[in-house]
Amino acid sequence: MTDGASPQRRGGTVVTRKAPAGGGPAAGSPGGATASPGPARGGDRVRGAGVPGRKSRPGGGGWAPWLYLAPALVVIGGLLVYPVYQLGLISFLEYTQAQVSGGEPTTFQGFGNYATLFGDEQFWQVLLATVVFAAACVVSTLAVGCALAVLLTRVRALPRLALMLAALGAWATPAITGSTVWLLLFDPDFGPVNRMLGLGDHSWTYGRYSAFALVLLEVVWCSFPFVMVTVYAGIRAVPGEVLEAAALDGASQWRIWRSVLAPMLRPILVVVTIQSVIWDFKVFTQIYVMTNGGGIAGQNLVLNVYAYQKAFASSQYSLGSAIGVVMLLILLAVTLVYLRLLRRQGEEL
Numbered sequence: 001m002t003d004g005a006s007p008q009r010r011g012g013t014v015v016t017r018k019a020p021a022g023g024g025p026a027a028g029s030p031g032g033a034t035a036s037p038g039p040a041r042g043g044d045r046v047r048g049a050g051v052p053g054r055k056s057r058p059g060g061g062g063w064a065p066w067l068y069l070a071p072a073l074v075v076i077g078g079l080l081v082y083p084v085y086q087l088g089l090i091s092f093l094e095y096t097q098a099q100v101s102g103g104e105p106t107t108f109q110g111f112g113n114y115a116t117l118f119g120d121e122q123f124w125q126v127l128l129a130t131v132v133f134a135a136a137c138v139v140s141t142l143a144v145g146c147a148l149a150v151l152l153t154r155v156r157a158l159p160r161l162a163l164m165l166a167a168l169g170a171w172a173t174p175a176i177t178g179s180t181v182w183l184l185l186f187d188p189d190f191g192p193v194n195r196m197l198g199l200g201d202h203s204w205t206y207g208r209y210s211a212f213a214l215v216l217l218e219v220v221w222c223s224f225p226f227v228m229v230t231v232y233a234g235i236r237a238v239p240g241e242v243l244e245a246a247a248l249d250g251a252s253q254w255r256i257w258r259s260v261l262a263p264m265l266r267p268i269l270v271v272v273t274i275q276s277v278i279w280d281f282k283v284f285t286q287i288y289v290m291t292n293g294g295g296i297a298g299q300n301l302v303l304n305v306y307a308y309q310k311a312f313a314s315s316q317y318s319l320g321s322a323i324g325v326v327m328l329l330i331l332l333a334v335t336l337v338y339l340r341l342l343r344r345q346g347e348e349l
Contacts (some may be wrong), residue, residue, distance in 0.1 A: 084328070090321040097315035113322045122298070123306070123323075130281065130302040133212060137280035140220045142273060145227025150257065152232045164229075171225035175285040182218045183290055205291055208299040215286050215300070223279065227272045234268040235261060274338040278331055284308070303327050 091113055098104040117123050148167070152160050170178070186193050188201040205211045238261065246256045262269070284304040291300040294309065301309070303323060311320025 087321050087324050087328070090318055091325050093318055095317045095321075100315075100317070109318065113318045117319060117322050117326070122301075126298075126301045126303055126306045129212075129300075133216070133302060134277060134280040134283070137216055137219045137223070137283070138273065138276045140216065141223045141227055141276050141280070142269075144220055145224040145272070146231050148224065148228045149231035149235060150253075152228070153235055167225035167228055170221055171223075173222060175222065176289055178222050179218055179286050179289040182214065182221075186214055206296070208295065211291050211295055211300050215283075215290050218286050218290065219280060219283060223276065227276065230268055230272050231265060234265045238264055270338065270341050274334060277334055281331060281334075282327070 092109060092111070093099075094107045094109050094112075096104075099106045148163070152163060155163070173181075183205075185191055186204045188194060188203045194200065194202055204214045242260060242264075243256060246260050251259065282304055283302060287294065287300060287302050287305050288308070294301040294305045298306075298309075304327070307320045307323035307327070310316045310323060
């Protein structure tokens with residue numbers, strides 16, 4: 001051919017390669033050959049190149065993960081699963097001091113203990129008191145903790161450090177120690193609070209509502225540091241530009257908290273709220289110590305103290321276990337609500 005084309009025969013098909021007009025090789029094509037993309041063939045296609053020297057494990061690692069988890073599973077099973085199993089089992093049995101000592105055989109009662117419990121008017125009164133008391137503790141703890149968390153962001157380093165140390169000291173104080181200190185502060189004979197308020201020998205633990213109020217103050221005192229520290233950490237993570245923009249728009253401090261900080265801190269607020277509900281619903285030490293086991297005629301009983309009285313003071317272990325199961329179911333329901341709220345907020349569980 002005279003036009004620079006060079007025909008070649010490949011498998012019955014004539015392939016023509018045409019040289020460029022200048023006679024030289026085409027730009028970007030070594031040796032004058034023009035590269036044209038074509039479909040990848042089966043042998044040339046790379047599918048999921050693996051890491052050299054590493055073999056894939058179709059079983060997901062075999063038994064190795066379970067071997068690593070075995071100690072934790074044993075601890076969880078021994079400290080959580082087995083006690084819950086025993087709690088549920090005893091709640092379906094007739095189990096009193098006679099059965100514990102071996103004097104009488106243990107018999108299966110079915111739901112008889114629950115029928116006895118739900119038929120007791122005192123149980124419903126104690127349940128209502130527990131719900132109201134826990135709700136008051138949760139609301140007060142959140143209010144105090146959030147307010148102090150905002151305050152921490154507005155004070156200088158030294159006052160902030162002093163407040164943090166004081167709050168963490170209250171949080172680290174054992175419940176029985178804190179309850180005893182609060183009893184001494186409000187003692188009718190030589191307590192400083194009565195002298196400062198001029199109340200004479202007023203007994204705070206004699207009346208039902210004043211006793212609950214005193215216990216509420218102690219519970220809030222030892223619980224608000226957790227809320228304060230957690231919310232303060234969340235506020236510090238909020239970009240300062242967001243708060244500055246809200247302030248420039250003329251928003252008040254309350255409006256900034258309600259419309260800016262609260263939505264951004266919602267996951268944190270959900271966590272501290274649910275944990276506060278669980279903690280305050282299970283209050284035992286403060287009620288038992290500060291009201292001498294539940295107050296006069298059981299006027300300050302909550303479910304935990306009520307279960308203790310039934311199980312150990314009256315040796316009705318089956319009824320005490322049934323109360324424990326009811327508390328467990330209530331707290332499980334609260335936990336499910338917590339998980340559902342997290343899913344709605346798009347949190348990864």
